[in-house]
Amino acid sequence: MNLAQRLREHIFNHYIKDNEPEGFNDDYNLIDEGILDSLAVMNLITWLEKHCSIEFDEGDIVLENFSSVNALLDFVQHKRAVS
């Protein structure tokens, strides 16, 4: 399973569960649509640091990086590229 699949599965299993919204896809807005609250964001950071071997800096915890599955994947790719 690649990272995108694992991330999608993680978000689905932990934060969506039986409340699958209509039209959910990799560009679905996880913040505006209430999928990720602040606790979920913090949990997700822990998961990403563990599974993607990246480390979040203070300035990384911003809306743009968490707005969708694709935004998260772009962020991980960027972190890996600069590390």
Next chain:
Amino acid sequence: MTLNLAGIFFKQSALTPEHPAILGPQEHSSISYGALREEIQTLAKQLLAAGIHPGMNIGLHYPGGQAYIAFTYAVWACGACVTPIPMELATEEKQLIFRHIAIDAVISTANCTLFAAFTVGEATALTEHACLFNLKALRTPPIELAGLNPAFIRFTSGTTGEAKGVILSHDSIFARIQAANQGLQIDSNDRIVWLLSMAYHFAVSIVAYLSFGATIVLCKNSFGSTILQAANRHRATLIYAAPTHYELMSHDRSEQTLASLRLAIVTTAYLRPDISEAFYRRFGIAPNETYGIIEVGLPAVNLDAPKEKRGSVGKLLPSYSVKLDTPDDNGIGEIMLRGPGLLDAYYQPWQARDVILNQHGGWLATGDLGFIDEDGYLFIVGRSKEMISVAGMKFFIREVETVLERHPAIQAACVFAVKSRRLGETPMAHVVAADNHEPPDEDQLKKYCAEHLAAYKIPDRFYWVDSLARTASGKLIRNTDKLLTTQKTKIL
């Protein structure tokens, strides 16, 4: 005359009908006290028409926001009681609430199918997004309940894995918001940024703000820049938030300040000193740590020395008394409290307030450990109950162990807390494999847990062990350092 919190709100809204009750979450969205009263009264009429009446208990399964507030007050206006069903719980956890608390109907998102199996008749549409579902009776309520004038039943899982619910009456909530306001001094000049889950935080916060004529500011999300924008746009005087929110605000790199803020209330969990210092350096405001507990309310707030006594929840507010039970050599003992508005009863097994307090000579045993310094400031240092707090979301360890031990490949489990920089604590688990079963890998175990538990309760790591560590008397050892260093473990 029976006190009703909806009546308190209606009186306040008659005094200040044009005053904003809620601002946000969208930039220009607002509702006045008068308009919110109308919304609540319209909903109450719909609920009455659908058969809701005094003595009933209504589950509320809905996202936090203006509608959540309106539904709660509408249920109260009908003389019924509210049991919050937190949205983030796993289906099984939600079902547990219905098995243990007698719930007559539930207000839920319109597309929710969770209650379909035990719904009676057609759902009643309340708004575009919410419906009322009447439910089959799964159990009968305790006969003593109706006599308490209940407003809330907050379900909590018990220490032994058995369920219990905390019952708060209208009278108790009113008493505790009056007691809290002796310190907070909230009035109609206040605009309070709200960032917490309404399913867990309502009684001494939202109810207080609306009873004292203040304005609630809702945010679109919990990122630092968004909170600061909302606080500045609406000239916030208070922020009521968890440590995580203060950390996120501290990291904001914009030039935004919090010029109009008079209190930065921290609740739900211990505030790390480095977050407190970062927030102070960034905004020149020392966060006010608090002691909030569902059975009591808000007995302590560090109002007068948040910087000098960092780490303390302050002195007790005037209406409350504290003592420490059997303090050790360092003066640390279990925090015992006395004051107005204590819980009215535990739901199951039923225990009335007098019975609960009589066990400890009229004091409420909080299960929290703390000490009081020479100046009278209370510091909380831990818990005597076996609980874990993940970013302020508390749960009993046994609840997670019970789920793990139901897995066919697990014979026994021991869950324990490990310090986490971002979350305060995270759960981890030692698991003993059952005979003749292939041990599942970590992903499989986490997926299994996610089917039964809310995300924050799922252990971050699992370790297979030959046997669980126990004391000489056979009690499970949950000391993290001992468990992580002295036992031969295998990381999955």
